[in-house]
Amino acid sequence: MDEEDDKPARRSIGARRNPETEEAILEAAEEVLQEAGYTGFSIEAVARRARAGKPTIYRWWRGKADLLLDVYRRQKGDFPFPDTGDLEKDLARFAGMILHYWRANPSGQIFRSILAEAQHDEVAAEGVKAYALDRRTYMAGMVKRAQDRGDVAPDIDPELVAELVQSFVWTRLFTDRGEASEEELGAVMRIIVRGAAHVRVDTER
Template sequence: MTKRPRSGPRRDPLAHEAILSAARDLVAEVGYDQATVEAIAARAGVGKMTVYRWWPNKAAVVTEAVADRLAPPPVPDTGSVGEDALEYLRGLVRTLTLLGDPTVVAGALAERGEDGRMALRDILRDRFEPGTQLLRRGVERGELPADLPVAAIVESWAGYALYRIVFLQEEPSDTDLRELAGLLPVRS
């Protein structure tokens, strides 16, 4: 009897996309905490072991499922540094509250331990450059003071968003974001 060669970790592209789609849909419907690998597999029409063959846990599946939504946004350029900052902050919050659930990013990355912390660091680092660019452009236009601590401001925006979303598990309101953007020392 000839043994059939093991296919190993090669992914059937259709099954792979079905699993990622199922993970996105399930998390959107029931939240990150209530989604399970079993439910993701069932919705995708694959066995639970298929999921575990390709990903070590639910966090890894969900992280990959939303990875395309984690791409850094373009640098806002509305002509006003205050409006640019507001758009930037809205984008940061959208990233950290994928699928409208503040627990998705935090939960998925926390479950991944050190890998999750590194992934979150990388996600935020990718967002620092657009924030830095918009503030430097505001300095160049004369809207902001030349000695503005650009890096500290961008990092404090990320810290604020993380605190509200991860620790308080609530999305900052648009009013909150307007107030935060309004703290910039914009010159008239």
């Protein structure tokens, strides 16, 4: 018999999450992921490792991708906003931090796998959508700060600008192009912040 099977099961408190059990499940999920990888990851293995019932896990997370998104959030946390007083530089540095994190940590591959699964799994797609909207709102804080300084027009939607940045870094991750120089990131954020249109001057007036 597996040594883990000898330990008493953790008690659930129904739909309301028991913090101790939730922490045990997330820790177990990280361990199973590290040992078995994304393809070998299973709810059954997590339940056994955490000494929690599968029904409890499925009550709190709707599936593998949903649980792994929480594992990813737990590992990654929130990056602090750069504050140079220049929105282009702030966005470029922020994007650079994200890309570097994905290159330097297994979390990058985890998130890439979740994005891939979301292409054919409805539950995963809903989880990714919710996470994307949450991250867009978070990143919009940098744009709103610049707007408050008067550096961004008041009619610009900060969340739309944030989504453009988010789209850039997520596409780089999904297509395995995480390397980006400061110059490249600066050029991309310059286009996003300033736009690509050349304003024509009407000389006949």
